Amino acid sequence: MVGMRALVIAAEEGGHGAVEAGTGGFWADTAGIMLVLPFVAFLLILAFGKRLKYKGGELAVGALAINLLWATVLFVLNMTGGVLDQTTFEIARIGSDLVFELGWVVDGLSIMMYFLVNFVGLLVFIYALGYMEGDVRVDWFFAAFSLFAGAMLVLVGAPNLIQMIIGWEGVGLASYFLIGFYWEDLDNVRAGNKAFMTNKVADVGLILGTILVGVAIGSFDFSELSIAAAEHAEALGAVAVAGGLLLFFGAMGKSAQFPLHIWLPDAMAGPTPVSALMHAATMVTAGIYLMARVFPLFQNLAQDTRGLMVVIGAITLFAIGLLALVADDIKKVLAYSTVSQLGYMMTAVAAGGYTAGLFHLFTHAFFKALLFLGAGAVIHAVHSNNMSDMGGLRKEMPTTYWTFVVGSLALAGIIPLAGFWSKDEILATLGHEGYTAVMWIAIAGAFVTAFYMARAVALTFHGTYKGEGHPHEAPRVMTAPLVGLAIPSIFVGILNIPGVDWPGIGNFTEWLGVRVVPMGDYHPEGIDWSLAAIGLVAAGAGLALGWLIFSRDRATQKARDRFEVPALYPLLRQKYFIDHAALGVVGATTGPIARFIDWTNTYIIDGIINLVGGVVKALGEFVYGTIDQRAVDGVFNGLSAVTDGAGSAVRRLQTGRVQQYAAGFVAGALILVVVFVLIV
Amino acid sequence: MEWFETWGLTIIVFLPLVGALILGVIPKDNEDALKTTGLVATLLAFLASLVLIAQFDYSGGVYNTYQFEVEESWIGAINANYHVGVDGISLPLLVLSTFVVVLAVIYSWNHWDEPKNPKAFLILMLILATGMNGTFVALDLVLFFIFFEVVLLPMYFMIGIWGDKSPRKVPGFSKLFETRLYAAIKFFLFTLFGSAFMLLGFLALYFESGNFGERTFDIVELTRLGSGGAFTGTFAFLVFGAMFLGFAVKVPMWPFHTWLPDAHTAAPTVGSVLLAAILLKLGSYGFIRISLPILPQEAVNWAPAIAILAVIGIIYGSLACLAQTDMKRLIAFSSVGHMGFVMLGIATMTDVGINAAIIGMVAHGLITGLLFFLAGSMSHRYHTREMSRLGGNIKLMPVMGGILAFTAMASLGLPGLAGFWGEFMALVSAYNPLEGLSLGVFRTSMVLGAVGTVLTAGYMLWMLQRVNLGEPPNEWEGHTFHDVDRYEAAAWVPLIVLIVAIGFFPKVIFTSTTDTVTSLVDMAFDPEVTAALGSLMKGG
C-alpha cells in the first residue's frame, strides 16, 4: 500500500492540482456515467414503462447493473492501489469569484458509497420486481426509484456543496414521492409531506451553512474546503463554528437525528423496498456522508461543536432505540432501530472517528437492508405489518427466517458478524476520544438493540401463527437478494479488523484514507479485547433476555408478545422464574421509559411540530384575512370608497334639467357682476 | 445579415403590432386565418429573437454599451429619440417575452374564455407583445414610458372583458362588484398611480440633465452622467422614490401587491400567464436598467428599505398562500414571495445579487407561467378553482397531475430546476451585500428568506395534497376528463424542458448576463470607477 500513501501525501503537497491530475484512468474518468444512467432509466420508464413486461423494472435493474460494474471495478482498483480523481464542468460563473460546477469525485469515500448504493440498490430493485408485481403504478414505482438512485449517486459523487444540495433535495423529492406512493390514502400523503417538510427545515441549515463556508473560502468545492481547513485558513476559521453547526443541522434532518427523527417512522408508509434502500441503507446516511465530506472542518476548526453533536448522537442512539421495544409494526421496529444506528454513526463521526462511523455506515447498509427486505417478505406473505398478526413463520419461510436471523445477529453486534466489528470500533473511538459516558450509553444501546431484535425475531418467526391465510415463502426473485445481502452481512466486518492488513489489499481504513487531505482521525491499531467483551456481553445479554421473554412457551404453544403475558399465565411465571425477574427489571424500567419516550415523541415532539404547523397556518390566515385583506388592501379600497362616495354626493347636482344649469350660470354671472361692481 | 444589425430589434418589437393590424382586416368569423396570423406574427418575432441570440456578442460586455443599437430622432422638441438596443441583461428577458407569447398563442388555439371573440383577444395579445418587447429594448425614457404604458390597456381589457364574472364583496363597499371589473380597474389604477410618479421622475431627470449639457431622456447618456455622480442629494432621493413607486407597484413589492391576486384570479388564463411571466418583470427590469445605473448613490441609500420590503414580501406572501382556498389566488400570492427574492437580490447591489434577480425573473416567468396555464386548464375542466372541491386530480388526469407536481416542485425551488438558482444566489448575495450596506439587515434578510423557502415548500405541498392527491371527491364521480390535449402539450413541453435545462445548466442565462452585470456593478458602485467617470464628465 505504499503507492497509495504516497498518493495521499502528494495530494497534500500539491494541493488541488494533485486531485485534478487523477490516478483513476478510464474507469474514474467515466465514473460520471453512474450519475446519469438512473436518470435515463427514469425518463425511459416514464415514457415506455407501461408497455414493458416488468413495467420498467428491467430498465431500472439494467441501469444499476451497469452502474455496479463501474462501482465494483473502482472499488477493486481502490483496494489495490488507490484511486483519486475529480472531474468537473462549469455550469455557471458569476463575475470572477463565484463558480458553480457539477461533476464527480472519485476517492475512497465516494467509491465506498458508489459501491454501496449500487450493490444494495441493485439487490433491492431485483427484490422489488417480485414484491411489486401486480401492484398499482409499478412503472411509476420504478421510475421514482430510479430517480432516487440517480439523485443519491449525484449526492454521493458531489465534488462540491452545490451538487450535494442538488442530490440532497433530489433524494428528498424521491422520498416524498415514494412515501406517498399510495396517495389515495391522504395519511400516506401527510407522511410524505412530513418527511419533506422536516427535511426542508433542516435544509435551511444546509443551505445557510453552505453559504457561510463557501463565501469564506471563495469556493464550494470539498477539496478546497479540506485544504483550507487543513491550513487553518483564517477566513474559514471565523465562520467555522457557525457554519459547522448549520451543516450539522442539515445533516440532522436527513440522518434523522433527535429531535428531527420524527419523519422516519412515518416514512414507513411507502412500499417496503423503499424503506430498505432509502430509509435504511442509503438516503438516511446522507447526513453522515455530509459530515464525513466536511470532516476536516470539524477536525481542525470547529472542535467546539463536537460536544453538542456527540450528545445529540447519543440521545438518538439510546432514547430512540428504546422506542423499538414497544412498536408492534415490524417496519417501525426496524425504523427506530435505523434511527438508533444512525445515532451511532453520528456520534462516532462527531467524536472524530471518521473511519469508525463510516465503517458502521457500510456494514449497517447490508444488514439493515437485509432486515427490511426480510420484513417485506413476511409482510408480503401475511398481508399485515403487525407482529401480532405473525408468529411461527420459520417453518413456512426458512430462507427468510435464516437470513433475518443473520441480519439480527449482525445488527446486535455478535462476533464475528459485520456489526460487531463496526460497533466495536465506535466504542473504542469514543473511549479513546474521552467520551467515556457516551461510550457506556452506546454499550447500553447495544443491549437495547439486541433486546428488540430478539423480540422481533421471536414474535415474527417463533411461536404460533396468529394471522389469517396460509403464508408461503417468497418467490426466488425475492429470496435471492436476501441471500445476496446476508453474505456481506456476515463477512464485511473482517475487512476492518484493527491491526489486520489483508495481503495485497490492506484494509477498509486505508481504502477510506484515499482523499485529498489526510487528517489525523483516530482508528484503533489493535483490538481492545476487554472492551469488545463488554460490548459482546451487553449484546448477548440483550439477546438472551429478549429471547427468554418473547420466545415460544412450550407448554401452551403461544407466543408471549406482550409484557403482560406473565400476568395472564401464572403457570408460566413460576416455570420461568428468571424471565419473571427480568420482566420485573425490564418491564419496570425500559417499558415505562420507552413508553414515556414514545409518549413524548407522539405528544410533545410531534405535538410541537403539529402545533408549529397549526400556528403557522393560523398566522397565514391572520396575515391574509386581517392584515392583507382588511389593513393593506383596506387602505386602497378605502381610498377608492372615499372617491366613490364623493362622486356619488356630487353627481346629485347633475339633474339633467338644462334650466337649472342655466340658472346656475346666471347666478354665477350675477355674483361675478356684484363682485366686480362692489370690489373692483 | 447586415440589415439585421439595424432592423432586428425594430422587427422584434413591431412585428406583433403589424400582425395586430393585419388581424384587424380579417373577418371576425374566419377563426383559422386569425389564429394563423397571430401565430405567424409572434413566431416570426420569436425567430428573430433567436437570430438575435445567435448574432449576439457575449464576450466581455461592458455596461452601457448596447448591441443592435438604433438611434433615430423622434420628437426633436424635447430631444426624445427612438433609441433601442440590447445588452446581456435585457437579452434573456426579451427572448423570454417573445417566447412566452408564442406559447400563449398556441395555448389559445382551442382555449377561449367567454365571450370568445378570438379576433379581439388576439389583437390585444399582439399589442401586449409589442409593449413588452419594446420595454425591454427601449433606451430612451420617453420610449420606455410609452411601451411601459402600452402594456396596460390590453391587459385591462383582457381582464375586464374575458375575466371572471362572478360577483365579489369588496370591503368598504356595500354593493357587490363583478370580480373582473373590480380587478381590471384596480390593476389599471394601481399601475397608473405608480407610473404617474415614475413619469415625474423621468421629467425631473430630463430637466436636471440640462445642467450637464443638452437636456436628454437618453438612458445611455443619463447612465453616463449618473455613474459619474451627477445626481445627488434630495433631488436624487425624490427621483429615486418616484421611480421606486412606479416599479414597485409593477413588481409588485409589499405593500403595493394587492392588485396582483385580484388581477390574476380574475384574468383569463392567457392573461394570467402573460401577467405573471412578463409583466411583473417590467418592474424589476426597470430597477436594474434605470434606477440603479442612473442613481447609484441613491440606490445604496434605498437598498436596506428595499431589502426589508422584499423579505416582508417573501414571508408575507408565503403565509398568505397558506390561507388560500382558491388555487389561482394561491399561485398569485406565491408570485409575491418569488418576486421578493428577485428584489432581495437587486437590493444587495452586487453582481451575484443582480444575476440572481435576472435568473430569478426568467425562472419565475417560466414556472409561474406554467402554473397559471395549469390552473387555467384545470378550471376549464372542473369549472371551479376551489381547492376544497378538488382532489385526486392525478387519478382523473394523470399527465396534467404529473405536470402540476413537477411545476409545484420547480416553484418551491427544488435544486436542479430553474427556480433554485434565483433563490439560492439571492441568499448568497444577501450574506455579502455591497460594501457599506448594513450587514445586520441583509444577513437577517438571508435567514428570513431561507425560512421563506420552507414556507414555500409548505404551501406547495399543501396545494398538491389538496388538488392532486387523495381520492377524487364524490362530485366528480362518473365524470370523464380530457387529459392534456395537444395544444396544451405543445405550449407546456417547451416550458418544462427549459425549466430543467436552466436548472442543470444555468449558464444559458449567465453567459449573457454575468459580464454585463459585473461591469454595471463596477461602474455604479466602485468608488474608483465612479471618481474616474466623474472627472471625465467635468472635463467634457
Add this chain to the structure above:
Amino acid sequence: MLLNQFLVLGAALFAFGVYGLLVRRNVVLILLSVELMLNAVNINLIAFESYLVSAQAVGQVFAIFVITVAAAEVGIGLAIVLMIFRNRKSANVDDLSLMRW
C-alpha cells in the same frame, strides 16, 4: 350721444331673455329667449361702435357674426326640437332630463 338709452334697452332685452330662458318650459320659447339675449348683445355692440367709431367698424362686423351664428343656432336648434317633438310628442324641457347620472 344717446348711449345710455341703448344700453338700457339692451340690458332690458337681455333681462327678458334670461327670464324667458329660466322660466319657460317650451323649448321653442327658450330658443326665442336665447335670440333675445343675442340681439341685446347686438344692440350693445352697435351702440358702442357708433359711440366710439373705430376705423374697421368692429362692432358692426361682430354684430353680423352674431346674427350669422344665431341663425345657424336656431336652424340646428329647431331641427333638434323638431326631432324630439316627433319622437316624444312633447317640447317640454322637463321631459328631457335624460342627460344625467
